[in-house]
Structures are given as structure tokens and as C-alpha cells.
Amino acid sequence: xxxxxxxxxxxxxxxxxxxxxxxxxxxxxxxxxxxxxxxxxxxxxxxxxxxxxxxxxxxxxxxxxxxxxxxxxxxxxxxxxxxxxxxxxxxxxxxxxxxxxxxxxxxxxxxxxxxxxxxxxxxxxxxxxxxxxxxxxxxxxxxxxxxxxxxxxxxxxxxxxxxxxxxxxxxxxxxxxxxxxxxxxxxxxxxxxxxxxxxxxxxxxxxxxxxxxxxxxxxxxxxxxxxxxxxxxxxxxxxxxxxxxxxxxxxxxxxxxxxxxxxxxxxxxxxxxxxxxxxxxxxxxxxxxxxxxxxxxxxxxxxxxxxxxxxxxxxxxxxxxxxxxxxxxxxxxxxxxxxxxxxxxxxxxxxxxxxxxxxx
Amino acid sequence: xxxxxxxxxxxxxxxxxxxxxxxxxxxxxxxxxxxxxxxxxxxxxxxxxxxxxxxxxxxxxxxxxxxxxxxxxxxxxxxxxxxxxxxxxxxxxxxxxxxxxxxxxxxxxxxxxxxxxxxxxxxxxxxxxxxxxxxxxxxxxxxxxxxxxxxxxxxxxxxxxxxxxxxxxxxxxxxxxxxxxxxxxxxxxxxxxxxxxxxxxxxxxxxxxxxxxxxxxxxxxxxxxxxxxxxxxxxxxxxxxxxxxxxxxxxxxxxxxxxxxxxxxxxxxxxxxxxxxxxxxxxxxxxxxxxxxxxxxxxxxxxxxxxxxxxx
Numbered sequence: 001x002x003x004x005x006x007x008x009x010x011x012x013x014x015x016x017x018x019x020x021x022x023x024x025x026x027x028x029x030x031x032x033x034x035x036x037x038x039x040x041x042x043x044x045x046x047x048x049x050x051x052x053x054x055x056x057x058x059x060x061x062x063x064x065x066x067x068x069x070x071x072x073x074x075x076x077x078x079x080x081x082x083x084x085x086x087x088x089x090x091x092x093x094x095x096x097x098x099x100x101x102x103x104x105x106x107x108x109x110x111x112x113x114x115x116x117x118x119x120x121x122x123x124x125x126x127x128x129x130x131x132x133x134x135x136x137x138x139x140x141x142x143x144x145x146x147x148x149x150x151x152x153x154x155x156x157x158x159x160x161x162x163x164x165x166x167x168x169x170x171x172x173x174x175x176x177x178x179x180x181x182x183x184x185x186x187x188x189x190x191x192x193x194x195x196x197x198x199x200x201x202x203x204x205x206x207x208x209x210x211x212x213x214x215x216x217x218x219x220x221x222x223x224x225x226x227x228x229x230x231x232x233x234x235x236x237x238x239x240x241x242x243x244x245x246x247x248x249x250x251x252x253x254x255x256x257x258x259x260x261x262x263x264x265x266x267x268x269x270x271x272x273x274x275x276x277x278x279x280x281x282x283x284x285x286x287x288x289x290x291x292x293x294x295x296x297x298x299x300x301x302x303x304x305x306x307x308x309x310x311x312x313x314x315x316x317x318x319x320x321x322x323x324x325x326x327x328x329x330x331x332x333x334x335x336x337x338x339x340x341x342x343x344x345x346x347x348x349x350x351x352x353x354x355x356x357x358x359x360x
Numbered sequence: 361x362x363x364x365x366x367x368x369x370x371x372x373x374x375x376x377x378x379x380x381x382x383x384x385x386x387x388x389x390x391x392x393x394x395x396x397x398x399x400x401x402x403x404x405x406x407x408x409x410x411x412x413x414x415x416x417x418x419x420x421x422x423x424x425x426x427x428x429x430x431x432x433x434x435x436x437x438x439x440x441x442x443x444x445x446x447x448x449x450x451x452x453x454x455x456x457x458x459x460x461x462x463x464x465x466x467x468x469x470x471x472x473x474x475x476x477x478x479x480x481x482x483x484x485x486x487x488x489x490x491x492x493x494x495x496x497x498x499x500x501x502x503x504x505x506x507x508x509x510x511x512x513x514x515x516x517x518x519x520x521x522x523x524x525x526x527x528x529x530x531x532x533x534x535x536x537x538x539x540x541x542x543x544x545x546x547x548x549x550x551x552x553x554x555x556x557x558x559x560x561x562x563x564x565x566x567x568x569x570x571x572x573x574x575x576x577x578x579x580x581x582x583x584x585x586x587x588x589x590x591x592x593x594x595x596x597x598x599x600x601x602x603x604x605x606x607x608x609x610x611x612x613x614x615x616x617x618x619x620x621x622x623x624x625x626x627x628x629x630x631x632x633x634x635x636x637x638x639x640x641x642x643x644x645x646x647x648x649x650x651x652x653x654x655x656x657x658x659x660x661x662x663x664x665x666x667x668x669x670x671x672x
Contacts, residue, residue: 200378203648205610208628212383212640215632216391295503296614300629315505322513334506341501 017277017355024354031350037343041162048159057152057309062136065326066143068150076325142328144317150329153309154336160310161337164224164294169286171229173279176236181267183237184244194237201234210293214302224303228290236282243275277355284348288341295337311337364671365656372652379648380432384425387637393417397635398441428641437642442634447642451624457527458623460534461615462608465546470601472547473554478593480555481562482585492555499552508618511545525620542615558597565593595666602658606650610643 025031047053067076136143141150183194201209213227247253248271256270291311297303298312311333318330387394395411396403412418416427431437437447480489516524522541528534565571566589574584613625620626624643631639663669 196374196378199375200382203375203379203651204644205607205647205651207613208610208644208647211628211632212386212644215635215637215640216386292503295505299505300617300632302632311503312505315503315509318509319513322509323517330506330509334502337503338498338501342498345497345501 021277021351021355025350028350028354030346031354034343034346034350037339038347041158041340041343044155045159045162048155049163054152054155054159057148057156059149060135060147061149062139062143062147064143064145064147065321065324066136066138066147067326068142068328069138069140071142071328072138141332142326144329145321150332153314153329154332157309157311157314157333158336158340160221160304160308161291161294161312162340164221164228164304164310165287165291167225168228168232168290168294169283171225172233172286172290173236173283175229176233177240177272177279179233180237180240181244181272184241185248185263185267185271187245191241194241198234198237201231206231206293207296210297211302214297219303220305221308224294224297228293232286232290236279236286239278239282240275243278244271247271247274277351280355281348281352284344284351288344288348291337291341291344361660361671365660368656368659372656375652376432376645376648379645380425380429383641383644384428387641388421388424388428391637394441394635394637432645437638437645440631440636440639442631442636447638450627450639451642451646454622454624454627455609457534457621458610458612458616458625459608460531461539461542461546461621461623462610462612464539464543465550465612466601466604466608468543469547469550469554470597473551473558474597476551477555477558478562478585478590481559481566482581484559484563484566493559496552496555499548500556504549504614507549508545508614511541511548512618515544516541525618527619527621538619538621542612542619542621546612546615557600558593561593561596562589565589568592595662598665599658599662602654602661605654606647609650610647 025035044053048055065076135147139149139151141154144150144153179194179197183191204212209231210227213231217223217227244267248266253266253270256266261270294303294310295312295315298310299316301316303312304310314329314333318333321327321329393412395408395415395417398411399407409418416424419427435448439446440450443450476492480492483489512524516522523538527538571584571589574588579588610624610628612623613629615621616623616626617629627639628643630636631643659671663671
């Protein structure tokens with residue numbers, strides 16, 4: 001335990017649980033690989049978040065549904081109509097309808113009340129019609145409906161999903177820890193009150209609670225984080241309550257009391273570091289759960305805003321794309337998300353083993 | 361036992377009160393004024409005032425809360441804001457399809473998961489065991505959305521083996537025609553976590569002394585597995601199954617949305633989309649009640665199947 005002073009003759013004066021855990025984690029090949037993958041995702045997310053990469057994900061850089069470079073030959077082709085095609089079609093229709101000179105609306109130019117407005121609008125739009133930048137025929141991971149680069153969207157979406165998962169998990173952890181600490185440490189009436197709140201929140205299934213919160217709040221990353229934190233603090237609360245209940249009677253806490261440490265100091269300076277390893281495991285499990293929830297919420301349209309992109313928002317485009325044979329965006333999101341979720345789950349397992357004080 | 365049940369039911373009262381308070385705070389306070397949503401495009405001061413009066417929104421908050429409490433006690437949640445149907449009739453028509461889907465999912469999924477878990481736990485450490493664990497870990501990492509999108513596309517649209525979506529009025533038609541694909545996809549999504557959990561239950565039981573004793577007396581392996589290990593390993597399995605029963609009522613939200621099954625899950629999603637607060641409130645209260653009742657039932661069943669458990 002970090003806070004019991006080590007005997008003077010101990011061979012490793014700083015043999016704290018964190019240090020032992022870190023050494024065990026480095027020896028665990030699977031756990032260490034998982035840690036590296038999660039770390040790489042975090043770095044990418046940080047880069048995307050700070051605008052170093054994928055800051056132009058909204059630019060329409062390729063033709064709609066441009067295929068991935070490797071599959072440029074075999075992928076289904078998207079037939080794109082540009083202004084010249086539409087003009088030609090219009091002219092054909094006009095010449096066919098020239099006999100009665102009524103055009104598409106069935107009205108002559110004098111009768112059509114919108115004709116003048118339409119002509120003016122056409123003139124105006126001609127002013128703004130620019131040559132546009134050259135659009136690519138294929139991209140490393142293909143393009144979406146509007147010709148946006150799937151790779152850039154993927155990076156930006158990963159950043160959003162990770163941000164939501166991690167921020168939501170941290171906030172849920174903070175709420176659960178503080179309430180659990182108060183409940184377990186003080187007991188009595190406060191404990192009864194907080195346990196009542198716990199039973200209320202656990203009597204409604206997570207997803208229903210999430211949707212009920214989503215129904216009254218708007219969209220956007222901040223809202224999603226808050227909603228997720230408010231609905232998923234209960235597991236941490238229960239865990240921390242039990243731990244604080246167990247630890248508050250231990251000798252080191254009574255010793256801290258004897259040297260005059262106040263309640264707050266005993267709770268958060270003495271007990272908390274001794275249960276922190278449980279929080280680390282809880283954090284990785286919560287993050288995985290919240291990333292999955294975010295995908296579902298965004299898919300249903302209650303998640304991130306329309307100007308943001310996340311894995312769920314990208315998956316929401318997948319059914320319509322698949323129908324036309326454009327499979328690349330869905331495959332990219334699936335692989336990217338599965339890799340992170342697997343790595344995070346394996347990391348949680350390894351952390352649990354590495355930080356278990358009972359294992360020597 | 362009776363005293364225990366009475367005490368537990370009595371404890372549900374404050375919890376239910378808490379759920380009502382939470383919903384009230386969410387929808388009547390955080391949610392803002394719903395009359396703007398209801399008024400739609402014909403926005404006029406009289407229309408707004410009329411809607412507010414109709415919903416009781418012009419009353420002070422404590423009085424509004426009393427109205428909500430009365431709704432819960434009489435289980436009469438008024439009419440849906442979007443369809444004007446009575447909420448109770450609406451939910452009554454939605455519960456059947458949900459139970460059909462989730463009930464058959466639970467049944468098939470549990471039988472399959474227990475069989476596979478018992479098999480791999482018995483041969484733990486072998487290649488099969490490690491392979492199944494690895495596949496389960498990978499399968500769990502893929503979002504449920506992907507299974508449903510891919511399954512609907514390849515099995516129904518491309519393969520043409522199942523209808524793409526739909527539901528009919530006849531149960532037989534549903535069972536034979538519309539249910540199989542959602543059922544299959546639901547079982548696939550739920551199988552991996554179940555196998556992992558049940559496997560750990562079986563592995564723990566296999567390490568106990570009574571298994572060694574049974575082997576030492578010369579019992580055959582099938583008898584040991586089926587008569588001794590299975591019965592003990594079923595204790596946590598039954599508990600987790602009982603705990604999942606209230607979720608049956610909630611339905612499989614994603615599956616119902618994708619396959620157009622008119623169940624509770626789809627109703628929740630649509631109600632949230634349309635800001636249909638009475639429907640959301642009613643479903644939440646019903647599910648919370650069911651969760652509390654099934655938690656009690658779980659503890660009682662736990663006591664019945666494991667005589668070592670003391671209820672207190």
C-alpha cells in the first residue's frame with residue numbers, strides 16, 4: 001500500500017502497486033500490445049482534435065462514391081450528372097415540347113408566375129458557378145455520397161467517438177466516486193439517500209434512460225457526454241461505496257485520523273489512492289460501453305450534431321450505401337471500431353490481472 | 361418468506377416515487393415547454409394557452425406532479441401527443457410483437473450459449489476452447505449495428521432468403537416468415553457475451569472438490585457434467601436470466617427499428633423522435649415496475665434453487 005511506510009530494510013523502497021502493476025503489464029504481451037493500440041488511437045484523436053490531421057474532412061475532394069484505390073477497377077460506378085448533362089436533357093425536353101411551347105410546367109412564359117423569378121435565379125447562379133477543383137477518381141479508403149474522403153472522416157469520427165467515450169467515462173467515474181465515497185464513508189442518512197438514488201437509476205434500463213435524457217436534451221457532443229455520464233455512474237458508485245465502507249475502519253485510516261487529518265483528506269488523500277486501481281479497470285470498461293452506446297445513439301439520430309461526424313453517424317449512412325453497392329465506408333468504420341474496442345477490452349482484462357494486489 | 365416479500369414490496373414504494381420524480385424533473389422541468397412542439401405551425405397565443413391549459417402546464421409544479429402521480433397510480437397516462445391514441449391501448453398493442461421477438465431470442469440464445477459454454481468449459485485449455493474464446497472476443501467488439509445492417513443486406517436483400525422487413529397480424533405468419541431473420545441476428549449479437557459468461561460459471565464449478573470426488577467414485581463424465589456440474593453452474597445462469605426478463609418487455613430496439621416490427625423498442629425510438637412525452641413516461645414507469653418485481657422474483661428463485669442462500 002502506498003501509504004504504509006515501507007520497512008527500512010526493504011530491497012525495493014518504491015515497490016508501490018502502480019509500479020508492480022506497470023511491470024506486470026509490460027511483461028503481459030497481449031496487454032502491452034493492447035495498451036500500445038489504445039495509445040496510438042489516443043494520439044490520432046489528439047491530432048485530429050487539435051486540427052493537425054483530418055481538419056478538412058468536410059471538403060468534397062473526390063467524385064461522389066469514388067472507390068478505394070485498390071478496388072478502383074472492380075467497384076460499382078457512380079453515374080454523375082453535371083450541369084452540362086442536365087442542360088442537354090432540358091434542351092431535348094424543350095425541343096420535344098416545342099410544338100405546344102409549354103415546356104415542363106405546361107404553361108407559357110407569360111402564364112407561368114415563376115418564370116421571371118426562375119430566369120433571375122438562373123442568372124444569379126451562373127455568377128457563382130465556378131470551375132471547382134479537380135475531383136479525384138479514387139481515394140485510399142474511397143469517398144462518401146458527397147465525395148468526402150472516408151479516411152479523413154474516419155480519423156475525425158474516431159476522435160469524436162473517443163472524445164465522447166473518454167469524457168463520458170471520466171465524468172461518470174467522477175460522479176460515481178464522489179457519491180460512492182460519501183455514501184460509504186459517512187453512512188447513515190446520507191448513505192440511505194444516495195442508495196435511494198442508486199436504486200432509482202438502476203430500476204430503469206440504461207438504453208431507455210439514455211433515450212429519455214436524449215428526448216429532452218438537444219444534440220451535440222457536450223450533451224451526449226452529459227447524458228451518458230448521468231446514466232452510467234451507478235456501477236462505479238456501488239463499487240466505490242463498498243470499498244470506502246471496507247477501508248474506513250482500516251488501521252491506516254485510523255492512524256490518519258489520529259494525526260488530525262480531516263474527513264476530506266482521509267477520503268481522497270488516504271483511501272482513494274488505495275482503491276484507484278479499481279477505478280482504472282472501471283474506466284476502461286466504461287469507455288468501451290460508452291463508445292458502443294454513442295454509436296447506437298448517433299445512428300438513431302439522437303447523438304452528435306449534424307455538422308459533426310462519429311462512428312455512429314458514419315454507420316447511419318451505411319444501409320443506403322450498401323444498397324447501391326458502396327461497401328467501403330461501412331467496412332472502414334467496422335474495422336476501426338472493432339480494433340479499438342478489442343484493444344480496450346483486452347487492456348481492461350490485463351489491468352485487472354496486473355493490478356490485483358492478491359496476485360504475487 | 362412472506363414477511364420478506366412484503367418488506368421488499370414495501371421498499372419499492374420509495375424507488376417508484378424516485379423514478380416518478382426523475383421523470384417529472386426531466387420532462388416537466390428540463391424538457392422545457394412542450395406546447396411549442398404540439399402547436400406546430402399554427403402558432404398563436406390562444407393556441408399555446410389552450411394547449412397549456414389542456415396539459416395542465418399552467419398549474420404550479422407541485423400540482424402538476426400530483427397529476428403525474430395520479431396517472432401512475434391509475435396506470436392511465438392519457439393520450440399520445442402524436443397519434444392521439446390512448447397510451448395504454450398503444451402499449452397494449454406493442455407488447456405482443458416485442459415479447460414474441462425477445463422471448464424467442466432469449467430461449468434460443470440461452471440454450472445455444474449453455475450448450476457451447478459447457479462444451480468449451482469441459483475441454484478448457486484446448487484449441488477449441490481458445491478458438492471459441494478468441495472468436496467470442498472478436499465478435500463482441502463489432503457493433504450490433506454492423507451485424508444488423510450486414511445481415512439485412514446479405515441475407516434478406518442479396519440472398520433473398522428472408523423478407524427484408526415487415527410484420528403481419530397473424531402470429532403464425534410472423535413466426536414462419538418475418539421472425540426468423542431478426543431472431544437469428546439477435547441471437548448472434550447476444551451469443552458471444554453469453555458464452556463468455558456461462559463458460560466462466562462452468563469453469564469455476566469444474567474446479568470444485570465435489571467434481572474430483574465424483575470422478576474418484578468412478579462416475580462417468582456425462583453424469584458428472586450433467587448431474588453435478590450443470591446443476592450448480594445453473595445458479596448464476598438462472599439469476600442472470602431472471603435479471604434480463606424485464607428487458608424482454610423493452611424489446612430489441614435496434615432490431616425492431618430495422619425490421620419494422622411494431623414493438624415497444626420501436627415505439628420508444630419513435631416517441632423520442634416525436635417528443636411524445638406521455639409515451640416515454642409510460643414505458644419508463646412500466647419497465648421500472650417490471651425491473652423491481654423481477655429483481656424480487658430473482659432473489660426468491662435464487663433462494664429456491666440454492667438452499668445455502670439466506671434472505672435477509
